[in-house]
Amino acid sequence: MTPDDVMIIVIAGLLSTSCALLGGLLVLRGQALLPDAVSHAVLPGIVLIFLLTGERASLWTVAGATAFGVLCVLGSDWLRRSGVIESDAALALVFPALFSLGILGISRFASGAHIDLDSAIYGDLTFAPLRTMSLFGADLPRSLVITGVATVAVVLLVVVLWRPLQAATFDPAFAELAGLRGRLTGQVLLVAVAGLAVVAFDSVGAILVITFFVVPASTARLLTVRLGSMLVVAAGCGWIASVAGHGVAVSLDTSIPGTIGLTSGVLFALTLVLAPRRGLLARWRART
Numbered sequence: 001m002t003p004d005d006v007m008i009i010v011i012a013g014l015l016s017t018s019c020a021l022l023g024g025l026l027v028l029r030g031q032a033l034l035p036d037a038v039s040h041a042v043l044p045g046i047v048l049i050f051l052l053t054g055e056r057a058s059l060w061t062v063a064g065a066t067a068f069g070v071l072c073v074l075g076s077d078w079l080r081r082s083g084v085i086e087s088d089a090a091l092a093l094v095f096p097a098l099f100s101l102g103i104l105g106i107s108r109f110a111s112g113a114h115i116d117l118d119s120a121i122y123g124d125l126t127f128a129p130l131r132t133m134s135l136f137g138a139d140l141p142r143s144l145v146i147t148g149v150a151t152v153a154v155v156l157l158v159v160v161l162w163r164p165l166q167a168a169t170f171d172p173a174f175a176e177l178a179g180l181r182g183r184l185t186g187q188v189l190l191v192a193v194a195g196l197a198v199v200a201f202d203s204v205g206a207i208l209v210i211t212f213f214v215v216p217a218s219t220a221r222l223l224t225v226r227l228g229s230m231l232v233v234a235a236g237c238g239w240i241a242s243v244a245g246h247g248v249a250v251s252l253d254t255s256i257p258g259t260i261g262l263t264s265g266v267l268f269a270l271t272l273v274l275a276p277r278r279g280l281l282a283r284w285r286a287r288t
Helices: 003-029 034-041 043-053 059-082 087-109 125-130 142-160 162-170 172-177 182-204 206-223 227-252 256-274 280-287
Strands: 132-135 138-141
Touching: 003 034, 003 125, 003 142, 003 162, 003 182, 003 206, 003 227, 034 043, 034 059, 034 087, 034 182, 034 206, 043 059, 043 087, 059 087, 059 182, 125 138, 125 142, 125 182, 125 256, 132 142, 138 142, 142 162, 142 182, 162 172, 162 182, 162 227, 172 182, 182 206, 206 227, 206 256, 227 256, 256 280
Parallel strands: none
Antiparallel strands: 132 138
């Protein structure tokens, strides 16, 4: 295994850790599709930054994309809290509108620029070790630095807000009545998800980000009964998928992000069948 292979696994593992901590909360809150919605809602931000600066892939592009990602999650959360429509319908109303706005912006102002999500913000984990930046006199992979900082920030956020996050996830009304600021905590969570999703898209690619937000957390939910244990197991599942998926991808000479994502799906399928208490086999035995 080469140093680049180790670096790819570490970047994927760090990403799985940060996504698992937030993704587990999203799964329990019934908002697992939020990262996918963000991936569409960021397009107007990319177009706007392109029109202002002429750049398609820069830190300003990420900032503009993040702003519209935050707008998507806060807008859908406001509609959900209004009580007029359900959570999934609110999300389905907001992100297509923003995505359509981005498409109109491209067709009207940037039709010849070949600007799209792939070229502007989607990355590729395979080439992550080749994109370096200078830090304290050393050349380090840019994705390693970004995912490392993002993981530390997410861990600190979850540790500091653990009690209100836990209460707001299971009983938002109780969290508000108990003075834990359940509504504000939920909004902070959504903003953190949007920021992490956009930053990770730029570093390693959308497929892997959306996978790590949802699949390891869903796997861990079948194996645990406590929130803390679920988040730890979800992160572990992400690391297992990263190591195993990378090995399979190298041996078969295929896409590393795609294979890691497929490995995560296989791990979930095995857990769905074999989980000791919630698996299909255990339920079948209980009925017989």
